[in-house]
Amino acid sequence: MNYEHLNPDKKDILIIDDMADNLRVLSSILTREGYNVRKALNWQMALTATQTVLPDLILLDIMMPEVDGYEICQTFKAWELTADIPVIFISALDDVFDKVKAFRVGGVDYITKPFEFQEVLVRVQNQLALRSARLEILKLNVELEDRVKQRTGELEKTLQKLQQEITSRQKLQSKLLDIALHDSLTGLPNRVLFIRRLENALNRAKQESSYQFAVLFLDCDRFKVINDSLGHPVGDELLIAIARRLQGCLIPIDTLSRLGGDEFGIILENITDINIAIQVAERIIQQLSLAFKLSRYEVFMNASIGISWGNKDYDRPEYLLRDADTAMYRAKAQGRANYHVFNPLMHQEAIQLLELENDLRRAVERQEFLVYYQPIVSLTTGRISGFEALVRWQHPIRGLVSPTEFIPVAEETGLINAINTWVLQSACHQLSIWQHHPVTPEPLTMSVNLSARLFSQINLVEQIDRIIYENKINPAYLELEITESVLMENTNAIKIILQQLKQRKIKLIMDDFGTGYSSLSYLHIFPLNALKIDKSFVKRMQENKENMGLVPAMIGIANSMGMSAIAEGVETQEQLAQLRSLNCNFAQGYLFSKPIEQQLVLKLLAAAPQW
Ligand code: C2E
Numbered sequence: 001m002n003y004e005h006l007n008p009d010k011k012d013i014l015i016i017d018d019m020a021d022n023l024r025v026l027s028s029i030l031t032r033e034g035y036n037v038r039k040a041l042n043w044q045m046a047l048t049a050t051q052t053v054l055p056d057l058i059l060l061d062i063m064m065p066e067v068d069g070y071e072i073c074q075t076f077k078a079w080e081l082t083a084d085i086p087v088i089f090i091s092a093l094d095d096v097f098d099k100v101k102a103f104r105v106g107g108v109d110y111i112t113k114p115f116e117f118q119e120v121l122v123r124v125q126n127q128l129a130l131r132s133a134r135l136e137i138l139k140l141n142v143e144l145e146d147r148v149k150q151r152t153g154e155l156e157k158t159l160q161k162l163q164q165e166i167t168s169r170q171k172l173q174s175k176l177l178d179i180a181l182h183d184s185l186t187g188l189p190n191r192v193l194f195i196r197r198l199e200n201a202l203n204r205a206k207q208e209s210s211y212q213f214a215v216l217f218l219d220c221d222r223f224k225v226i227n228d229s230l231g232h233p234v235g236d237e238l239l240i241a242i243a244r245r246l247q248g249c250l251i252p253i254d255t256l257s258r259l260g261g262d263e264f265g266i267i268l269e270n271i272t273d274i275n276i277a278i279q280v281a282e283r284i285i286q287q288l289s290l291a292f293k294l295s296r297y298e299v300f301m302n303a304s305i306g307i308s309w310g311n312k313d314y315d316r317p318e319y320l321l322r323d324a325d326t327a328m329y330r331a332k333a334q335g336r337a338n339y340h341v342f343n344p345l346m347h348q349e350a351i352q353l354l355e356l357e358n359d360l361r362r363a364v365e366r367q368e369f370l371v372y373y374q375p376i377v378s379l380t381t382g383r384i385s386g387f388e389a390l391v392r393w394q395h396p397i398r399g400l401v402s403p404t405e406f407i408p409v410a411e412e413t414g415l416i417n418a419i420n421t422w423v424l425q426s427a428c429h430q431l432s433i434w435q436h437h438p439v440t441p442e443p444l445t446m447s448v449n450l451s452a453r454l455f456s457q458i459n460l461v462e463q464i465d466r467i468i469y470e471n472k473i474n475p476a477y478l479e480l481e482i483t484e485s486v487l488m489e490n491t492n493a494i495k496i497i498l499q500q501l502k503q504r505k506i507k508l509i510m511d512d513f514g515t516g517y518s519s520l521s522y523l524h525i526f527p528l529n530a531l532k533i534d535k536s537f538v539k540r541m542q543e544n545k546e547n548m549g550l551v552p553a554m555i556g557i558a559n560s561m562g563m564s565a566i567a568e569g570v571e572t573q574e575q576l577a578q579l580r581s582l583n584c585n586f587a588q589g590y591l592f593s594k595p596i597e598q599q600l601v602l603k604l605l606a607a608a609p610q611w
């Protein structure tokens, strides 16, 4: 068959009918309507026609010899390529025509003979239109699927990118977290991480009765001196070296943390008893006592350690750390390079201390302080040459409180500035009365203790000037007692302040001489007028009668440097005689008088005692 006349734009209709007449009639109608029409007289021809070009529609006669229409339709429907082609059955009225069967085998419509041309055309057009629509839908579906596939691909790519982004964010986040939980100088866990680990340990102890742990709180002794004298870079270098040495005393499951400044925290995990914690503390103290060889200096350093036992009854990890801290303070108080194990009584004391602090704050507001005066006796004349002002706290409930009890707290809280300035003011007021209404042939001196903390006040000298001015006193009779710790702090600044005081003719006395850390070279640098030998040395004089302990040497130092020597805590005639024999210049102590109230001072002076 020649199909070259077929127009590809025209719809192609295949008519299968064994009656040549029928074929001709149908074909001419449809051709006139603009369709390509092909004709097949039997199954064989139909097959060939279909294989050559797939028709758009098949008109199929039912009654045919050999293979009938039903069978042909079934066969086409079974093939993938032809399954979609709409089949319209044609049947003669006298055929035994089963409409139901026609639809069941896959036909879409039927036309009965003799047919109305118009009806044939409409039915053919309908089916072709339906098929076109179906094909269009199929095409659209394919396109849609393609588009979905493309979009899915794009989405996957975006997702991948997002995943990468998330991973890099997570990395950054964990890096930030790492920074937030570690100390940048030593790389050790910081306080936040330490508390977390402590919390874990505490929780574990609550769950497992066999699990026990301990907390060590370590504070370097006098680290500030290193920082101030050698500079912060050296201080930093030392902290790193300390961290390394501490790590060397521990095993990997222990946590070492820098809690801040020169403080370190340690958690000892899974230990069986407190003695293990004590052994670790001892090892640390021993290890830290060895010289640190830094890049430019060799430095000695030690630390005080507080230990608290990881009792499961603790509610919060912070309390454990607090108790280790309290124990550390106790260790420091007992002389540095020491450890101390916390016991609950200490907590009680800490609370009392807090109460004391609060009371003291109120005392400053309400001016609950008094100044007592203790005479200082000249060992040349045997008469009173002056007084030392000693503060007392008139506590509303506890009565008179000794300065040894509240001065350290006042120093720690900063309240000392207000208290000490008040004492200075009161003492200068008293001195002014003596200077304007003399009661002794020689002018009296007034000694006032100055806390080391006052020297960090920038306007200390101006304040003293103001007090001198307001009380109209001759500053040559004012004596300020400082301790060795003042000289240890920031030597240059202190030197300047002391020089300024000297220019005003104020006398400077080194108090509690011999108990601090100062070396003799310090004495040279600072413009001191007298050394006050601490009462502990005076007391020991009697125990060691042959050489009288260190007192002779101390008096010797004072004299050789052009300073006076004042002996403190003289309680017996024997001590007095010894001091006299050593040419000590002044003495002070219960032997002469205890510190007394201001009203009694005049009485004492009026009696003009002589020793
Ligand atoms: P300090 O300056 O060394 O004062 C001498 C202390 O020894 C006084 O104790 C005094 O009462 C006591 N004392 C005097 N003679 C004897 C004696 O024969 N035997 C014994 N055992 N003790 C004697 P106080 O008044 O309790 O003062 C203690 C410390 O408190 C003072 O030691 C001083 O460091 C400080 N302090 C007192 N008043 C002030 C003050 O106004 N400002 C500052 N910053 N500190 C003060």
Ligand code: MG
Pocket (backbone or CB within 6 Å): 388, 449, 481, 511
């Ligand atoms: Mg004193």
Ligand code: MG
Pocket (backbone or CB within 6 Å): 511, 512, 532, 534, 535, 568
């Ligand atoms: Mg003293």
